[in-house]
Amino acid sequence: MVLHPVLGKLVSKRVVLASASPRRQEILTNVGLRFEVVPSWFKETLEKSYFAAPYEYAVETAKQKALEVANRMHVKHLRTPDVVIGADTIVSVDEQILEKPVDKQDAYRMLSRLNGKEHSVFTGVAIIHCSSKDNQLEMEVTDFYEETKVKFSDLSEDLLWEYIHSGEPMDKAGGYGIQALGGMLVEYVHGDFLNVMGFPLNHFCKKLAELYYPPSKHNVQHKKYDSIPSVDTFENLSDVESESSNFTEHKGASKLDSSGMCSSGSIYNSENSSSVRSGFMVPLENRNGMPENATRLPSKILELMDGFRASKALFVASKLKMFDHLKNKGPLKAVDIANEVGTSVCGTERLLDACAALGLLEKTPQGYSNTDSTNTYLTSDGEYSLHGYIIHSNDHLWPLFTYLESAVKEGSRQNHRAFGKKAEDLFKDYYHSQEVKQRFMAAMHSIAHLTARDVATAFDLSRFKSACDLGGCTGALAHELVQIYPNLKVTVFDLPEVIANTSYFQPSAQHTAPVTFVSGDFFKDNLPEADLYILSRVLHDWPDEKVHVLLSKISAVCKPGSALLVAESVLDEQKTCPPTAVLQSLSMTEGKQRSGSEYKQLLEKHGFTNVQIKITENLLDVVLCFKTLSP
Numbered sequence: 001m002v003l004h005p006v007l008g009k010l011v012s013k014r015v016v017l018a019s020a021s022p023r024r025q026e027i028l029t030n031v032g033l034r035f036e037v038v039p040s041w042f043k044e045t046l047e048k049s050y051f052a053a054p055y056e057y058a059v060e061t062a063k064q065k066a067l068e069v070a071n072r073m074h075v076k077h078l079r080t081p082d083v084v085i086g087a088d089t090i091v092s093v094d095e096q097i098l099e100k101p102v103d104k105q106d107a108y109r110m111l112s113r114l115n116g117k118e119h120s121v122f123t124g125v126a127i128i129h130c131s132s133k134d135n136q137l138e139m140e141v142t143d144f145y146e147e148t149k150v151k152f153s154d155l156s157e158d159l160l161w162e163y164i165h166s167g168e169p170m171d172k173a174g175g176y177g178i179q180a181l182g183g184m185l186v187e188y189v190h191g192d193f194l195n196v197m198g199f200p201l202n203h204f205c206k207k208l209a210e211l212y213y214p215p216s217k218h219n220v221q222h223k224k225y226d227s228i229p230s231v232d233t234f235e236n237l238s239d240v241e242s243e244s245s246n247f248t249e250h251k252g253a254s255k256l257d258s259s260g261m262c263s264s265g266s267i268y269n270s271e272n273s274s275s276v277r278s279g280f281m282v283p284l285e286n287r288n289g290m291p292e293n294a295t296r297l298p299s300k301i302l303e304l305m306d307g308f309r310a311s312k313a314l315f316v317a318s319k320l321k322m323f324d325h326l327k328n329k330g331p332l333k334a335v336d337i338a339n340e341v342g343t344s345v346c347g348t349e350r351l352l353d354a355c356a357a358l359g360l361l362e363k364t365p366q367g368y369s370n371t372d373s374t375n376t377y378l379t380s381d382g383e384y385s386l387h388g389y390i391i392h393s394n395d396h397l398w399p400l401f402t403y404l405e406s407a408v409k410e411g412s413r414q415n416h417r418a419f420g421k422k423a424e425d426l427f428k429d430y431y432h433s434q435e436v437k438q439r440f441m442a443a444m445h446s447i448a449h450l451t452a453r454d455v456a457t458a459f460d461l462s463r464f465k466s467a468c469d470l471g472g473c474t475g476a477l478a479h480e481l482v483q484i485y486p487n488l489k490v491t492v493f494d495l496p497e498v499i500a501n502t503s504y505f506q507p508s509a510q511h512t513a514p515v516t517f518v519s520g521d522f523f524k525d526n527l528p529e530a531d532l533y534i535l536s537r538v539l540h541d542w543p544d545e546k547v548h549v550l551l552s553k554i555s556a557v558c559k560p561g562s563a564l565l566v567a568e569s570v571l572d573e574q575k576t577c578p579p580t581a582v583l584q585s586l587s588m589t590e591g592k593q594r595s596g597s598e599y600k601q602l603l604e605k606h607g608f609t610n611v612q613i614k615i616t617e618n619l620l621d622v623v624l625c626f627k628t629l630s631p
């Protein structure tokens with residue numbers, strides 16, 4: 001039984017979502033809809049003053065986005081889709097329409113406008129049913145909009161800027177994402193929450209019901225369907241659908257337009273289209289008389305099949321420091337970048353186009369330039385640079401993953417195959433080769449810096465006076481802690497080879513008490529005294545036996561009332577979520593990722609109680625527990 005059986009009407013159809021918005025994809029995937037994603041190239045530049053009301057602008061933009069995709073797919077002789085869905089979300093305040101901010105200043109302008117006030121979020125949606133007659137594309141357009149009212153509380157300037165610096169506002173209408181950090185800005189929501197996120201699912205289902213279950217003659221006076229006719233399962237629906245019945249039925253419904261069934265209905269012809277550009281589409285032909293949907297692959301699988309290409313494109317552009325060049329000098333043409341980095345022009349152009357296709361770069365007639373999040377995360381000096389981790393992924397993880405098949409067959413790491421050395425020798429290498437050491441530390445630093453704030457604030461740690469970050473590497477978390485808790489003194493304890501190389505990673509401006517670095521081996525040496533011990537990204541590296549050794553050592557030096565904070569990606573009890581942590585396990589280190597109950601068990605075994613777990617939605621979750629009197 002499905003909640004919205006009308007969605008089953010789409011099962012046998014080739015449905016295309018004409019949107020790059022990850023939120024729309026998520027909302028529709030979550031309800032079991034199968035569709036391909038073909039982002040629209042329609043530029044959101046309609047003249048706003050032509051529209052009497054903000055929602056009209058959103059509806060028209062949604063319609064144009066969907067029409068562009070339908071036309072492009074038809075013109076390029078890719079199989080014409082049956083249904084194309086387009087959407088556009090805007091925020092409206094004081095008669096003004098706010099779309100996605102172009103930069104941080106723009107985001108600030110928008111958020112300041114919304115501060116302390118109620119505003120409306122409109123999502124316009126267009127559902128286009130396509131058919132091809134004598135190679136002419138015929139389209140029937142149904143559109144609608146949904147309005148949700150949202151009120152922001154009174155927010156300080158600091159908070160607004162902190163939110164802007166998180167990078168979240170940049171790809172979101174009005175400069176906020178209600179589903180994530182932006183939810184903290186919101187005092188109330190009146191209406192459909194998913195509409196704010198980008199897609200009014202409920203209204204969409206109602207609209208489909210109107211289209212697919214037209215009223216019979218005897219009840220035609222009840223124009224509005226508030227409830228959706230009950231049909232048992234998707235399967236039932238798809239079984240009875242015949243190719244010809246699918247759309248004829250819809251056409252019948254749209255003939256009822258004059259009686260108010262569809263909010264609008266019109267026939268567009270592809271001759272009106274001037275857009276003939278090639279795009280990412282995977283045409284899947286109907287072979288050997290197989291039913292059409294048997295040959296249709298879901299977009300998720302196509303995305304996974306291509307994932308390795310996308311990762312490698314990102315790695316190579318990072319390694320060649322293309323994003324750094326673009327940050328300093330963009331927009332640049334491919335030839336300029338090729339000259340700067342010493343690469344072929346044709347190869348560089350292909351790589352830059354791939355980066356633009358992946359949304360990492362913007363391409364205009366002036367050349368390529370970084371997006372805001374590329375500046376923040378992908379340049380080597382970006383505020384939350386992941387450059388170090390990307391280089392580690394390229395130079396270390398990629399070769400290892402090439403041998404995943406052997407790793408699975410043998411159940412062990414493949415360092416000997418990938419690097420000609422055993423895992424232990426290689427680990428020693430990290431501390432012997434200066435270059436490898438720096439690379440590894442930069443990788444650890446990237447992740448620590450990106451997660452530090454969420455780890456440091458997952459719990460209120462203000463009661464502690466001293467903390468010791470065991471294996472704290474470059475001190476990224478330690479520096480965040482002293483910023484947030486000015487009365488906290490933090491010691492970073494790590495191997496001498498690590499401590500000797502931390503200076504490069506220290507923040508330039510030191511506003512707070514400095515962090516102390518102490519060298520030692522936490523398995524062998526005495527641990528510095530502290531009332532809060534921290535193990536961030538340490539335990540997953542070790543098997544249970546070693547974890548027991550380490551925890552019993554910490555437990556022995558912990559005074560009653562002191563605490564241990566563990567930062568790790570905590571698996572769900574099924575151990576299939578979050579995917580990043582599950583995929584990390586494929587490296588086959590002797591350690592492992594653990595679930596919340598496994599961490600709890602390990603900690604309680606060593607006299608730690610009151611174990612609390614915070615899932616942060618960042619890469620690391622946080623476990624806090626306290627030492628009691630008797631272990």
Ligand SMILES: Cc1cn([C@@H]2O[C@H](COP(=O)(O)OP(=O)(O)OP(=O)(O)O)[C@@H](O)[C@H]2O)c(=O)[nH]c1=O
Pocket residue numbers: 018019020021022023024039040044065087088089090091100121171172173174176177178179182196197198199
């Ligand atoms: C208010 C709000 C908006 N959004 C996102 O804002 C984008 C709007 O832009 P759009 O132009 O409608 O869509 P797009 O992302 O550019 O994609 P496309 O459909 O290809 O134009 C969409 O993403 C929405 O989810 C959130 O994720 N959360 C929120 O609280």
